[in-house]
Amino acid sequence: MNVLLTSRTGYIGYHTGVLLQSGHRVVLYDYQSNSSDEVLEKLAQITGQQTPFIKGDVRDTELLKSMLAAYHIDVVVRFAGLKAVGESVEKPVDYYANNVQGAICLLPAMKSARGQALVFSSSATVYGEPRYLRLDESHPTGATNPYGRSKLHIEEMLSDVATPDPAWRMACLCYFNPVGVHESGLVGENPSGVPNNLMPHIAQVAAGQRAERSVFCDDYPTADGTGVKDYIHVMDLTEGYVAALAFLSQTTGHAINLGAGKGYSVRDMIRAFERASGRQLPYKFFARRAGDVAACYSDSQKASKALNWRAPRALGNMYTSTWRFQQSHRLSITS
Known part of the structure; x- marks a missing residue:
């Protein structure tokens, strides 16, 4: 086609x-x-x-x-x-x-x-x-x-x-x-300016390009108070x-x-990236952002049946691939 x-x-x-x-x-x-x-x-x-x-x-x-x-x-x-x-x-x-x-x-x-x-x-x-x-x-x-x-x-x-x-x-x-990047490590999420998405932001914190990760809200009705996403x-x-x-x-x-059909909190993601990078990631809590929800994750059975599709790659692959890409594509960024 x-x-x-x-x-x-x-x-x-x-x-x-x-x-x-x-x-x-x-x-x-x-x-x-x-x-x-x-x-x-x-x-x-x-x-x-x-x-x-x-x-x-x-x-x-x-x-x-x-x-x-x-x-x-x-x-x-x-x-x-x-x-x-x-x-x-x-x-x-x-x-x-x-x-x-x-x-x-x-x-x-x-x-x-x-x-x-x-x-x-x-x-x-x-x-x-x-x-x-x-x-x-x-x-x-x-x-x-x-x-x-x-x-x-x-x-x-x-x-x-x-x-x-x-x-x-x-x-x-x-x-x-x-989240994550292609296995070649040549292309990945590398936004200009301050990243809106969680993964590239915490990757830049791990690389020392930003001082800390902003976490919006710690009092959601979730297991650890932070937002949960798929x-x-x-x-x-x-x-x-x-x-x-x-x-x-x-x-x-x-x-x-x-979607992968599983929910992970912001704190889960930060801790997992700390394990992948071997570095501590400082973060600071701020007020909730307008438009956010406490938790959101998928049921993808329709995709499995209609498209013969599934999401087999584990969370660890998402972290390690992102960290490899971040290390090889460092930019001069200020917080």
């Missing part, structure tokens, strides 16, 4: 591209707002091939139309989106403009090019405050922050678009918290995307969870 990856040089996008390039013809489309050309060079080193790359905004419908037609794209994998819960509370308009408007611009371009197969990157945040755990696809939706609401709006819009038109084939992959190895997650392409070639679907 000819596959377009939007935001291909982002953390999850480039890991997915590594796997897809072994069996599909991949085209990259990215505005590169939070990535670099260095990623493209490393991807070529891993895969042994140069891949067509178009620099563009996912909200540029006319550019998308011409590019989808020129490369005879069969399926789009949509990663492009802002994704930090805390930032979304501070900048909600940016999240709706990029995430929701991006989808609105992409869909007519796809229909015009008659390539109406889409794998959309959604998020467990669409479920909001859990009414029960583990979260399955039947759980009511109701996001607690603008990031989650932007994803939920898109899911609902995709359902509305696909319902009257059987030509559309769509899958919304609701993934939880990807952490999935990024390579397990990307294998879910590969499986979704095969799934769409035979049928269609909507929400499918991709």
Whole structure:
């Protein structure tokens, strides 16, 4: 298949591209707002091939139309989106403009090019405050922050678009918290500025690049008072995307969870990274962040049945791979 990856040089996008390039013809489309050309060079080193790359905004419908037609794209994998819960509370308009408007611009371009197969990157945040755990696809939706609401709006819009038109084939992959890096150690999560996600932040603390890890809240109703999340190895997650392409070639679907099905607290994660790095990680408690929930972890039985997918990589692999990557990609960062 000819596959377009939007935001291909982002953390999850480039890991997915590594796997897809072994069996599909991949085209990259990215505005590169939070990535670099260095990623493209490393991807070529891993895969042994140069891949067509178009620099563009996912909200540029006319550019998308011409590019989808020129490369005879069969399926789009949509990663492009802002994704930090805390930032979304501070900048909600940016999240709706990029995430929701991006989808609105992409869909007519796809229909015009008659390539109406889409794998959309959604998020467990669409479920909001859990009414029960583990979260399955039947759980009511109701996001607690603008990031989650932007994803939920898109899911609902995709359902509305696909319902009257059987030509559309769509899958919304609701993934939880990807961590870890590719086994080569060449590419990993290395955000510019202060990391929003837990793993790259504590890795930078372990490397001495930041003084301490901020922990938001120690009085949640959890075993140790800190937030509990479902952490999935990024390579397990990307294998879910590969499986979704095969799934769409035979049928269609909507929400499918991709998670490890286990919950780990922030304190659990810090202690485990201390073991992996052999270093003590200082941390400091702050007030709860708006939009966060106490605990969130998945039931992925639907993915197991529909996609023949599972998440076999253990938490230890997530830590050790991240620490190896951090040691070889140190940056000059101030707290």
